[in-house]
Amino acid sequence: DTEVTQTPKHLVMGMTNKKSLKCEQHMGHRAMYWYKQKAKKPPELMFVYSYEKLSINESVPSRFSPECPNSSLLNLHLHALQPEDSALYLCASSQGTSGSWTGELFFGEGSRLTVL
Amino acid sequence: SQQGEEDPQALSIQEGENATMNCSYKTSINNLQWYRQNSGRGLVHLILIRSNEREKHSGRLRVTLDTSKKSSSLLITASRAADTASYFCATDANAGKSTFGDGTTLTVKP
Numbered sequence: 001d002t003e004v005t006q007t008p009k010h011l012v013m014g015m016t017n018k019k020s021l022k023c024e025q026h027m028g029h030r031a032m033y034w035y036k037q038k039a040k041k042p043p044e045l046m047f048v049y050s051y052e053k054l055s056i057n058e059s060v061p062s063r064f065s066p067e068c069p070n071s072s073l074l075n076l077h078l079h080a081l082q083p084e085d086s087a088l089y090l091c092a093s094s095q096g097t098s099g100s101w102t103g104e105l106f107f108g109e110g111s112r113l114t115v116l
Numbered sequence: 117s118q119q120g121e122e123d124p125q126a127l128s129i130q131e132g133e134n135a136t137m138n139c140s141y142k143t144s145i146n147n148l149q150w151y152r153q154n155s156g157r158g159l160v161h162l163i164l165i166r167s168n169e170r171e172k173h174s175g176r177l178r179v180t181l182d183t184s185k186k187s188s189s190l191l192i193t194a195s196r197a198a199d200t201a202s203y204f205c206a207t208d209a210n211a212g213k214s215t216f217g218d219g220t221t222l223t224v225k226p
Contacts, residue, residue, distance in 0.1 A: 004158075031212060042204055042216035043159065056212060090158060097212030103147045105206075105214060107158035 003027050006091050006108035014116050015081060021111045023074040023091030031097045032074040033105065034066060035090040043090055049074060050097045081115045088112050122205060122217040130225050135192045137220040139205030140185075146208050148181055150190050151216075153202045162190075162203075197226045 004025045013019050023032065031050045035043035048056035049068040063085075065077040074091055089112075092105040122139045129135055141148070147166045151159040165172045165181045165188065172179045178191040192199055205217040 033212075040221075042219055045213060045215070048212045050212060088156070092159075094212075103149055103206075103208040103214060104161050104164060105149075105151075105159070106161070107151075109158040110156075112156070 004091055004093055004106050004108035006089075006111050008111055009109065010112050010114075012114045012116065013078065013081065015083070017081075018077070018079045020078065021076040021089055021091075021113070023076075023108055024072055025093040025106070026072055027093060027106065028071075029093035029095055029106070030071060031094045032068060033092040033094070034064075034074070034076050035092060035107075037088045037090055037110070039087075047076075048097065055097065078113070081113075083115050086113055086115045122203075122220045124220060125218070126221045126223070128223040128225065129195055131195060131197055133195055133224075135195050135199070135222055135224070137190050137203055137222070139188045139190070139217045141188075141205070141207045141217070142186065143207075145183075148179075148188050149206045149208070149214070150177075150179060150188075151204045151206060153204065153219075155201075159204065192222075195222075195224045197224050200224045 007022045033048050034046040037043045045058050046060045047066045052068045063080045067075040088110045090110045091108045094105050149164045150162045153159045163174045163179050165179050176193045181188045202219045202221050204219045206214045208214050
């Protein structure tokens with residue numbers, strides 16, 4: 001069982017809706033990530049939070065808005081999405097992003113998003 | 117792909133056979149990792165090999181790394197039906213920025 005929990009597992013939304021994806025970990029990790037994965041493609045990095053501060057934004061459109069309220073929680077706020085944004089959104093965490101960090105990522109099961 | 121390519125794209129074998137998949141990458145790396153993803157699920161970390169290592173074993177998994185060729189291979193020995201999944205390599209060139217290869221879809225037939 002994964003120690004990174006994502007909710008909801010499935011989400012269907014219209015292009016004018018506002019929704020949020022949530023991610024939680026209790027492993028004491030200080031880095032959290034959002035990845036987007038389309039069918040039969042590898043995960044693509046969207047955002048990285050390190051010590052609750054946004055450290056990497058991979059030029060993601062502003063209709064995706066990340067938030068890290070504390071070291072255990074990561075949200076992804078969605079607004080005015082397009083049908084092509086339909087994908088599996090994966091949250092991950094790691095001990096850190098530098099120093100003694102080995103690079104291992106712990107993934108949640110993902111939130112499957114469908115935009116109508 | 118973003119960082120590298122994996123081959124083959126798809127591999128189908130019988131239970132008990134060995135499966136080998138390869139990963140190539142483009143930039144210098146600190147380490148390389150392999151992940152498994154069952155259909156529609158999250159990714160599970162399998163094994164990590166550092167840039168100064170050449171080979172690593174974990175149970176039925178054997179990973180090699182050739183930094184001169186910028187390539188790695190994952191060998192799964194004595195495969196089982198439960199090994200059916202997609203396998204991705206990931207490289208960590210910059211802190212916090214793991215980049216995934218295109219993946220190999222492995223089907224193990226009982």
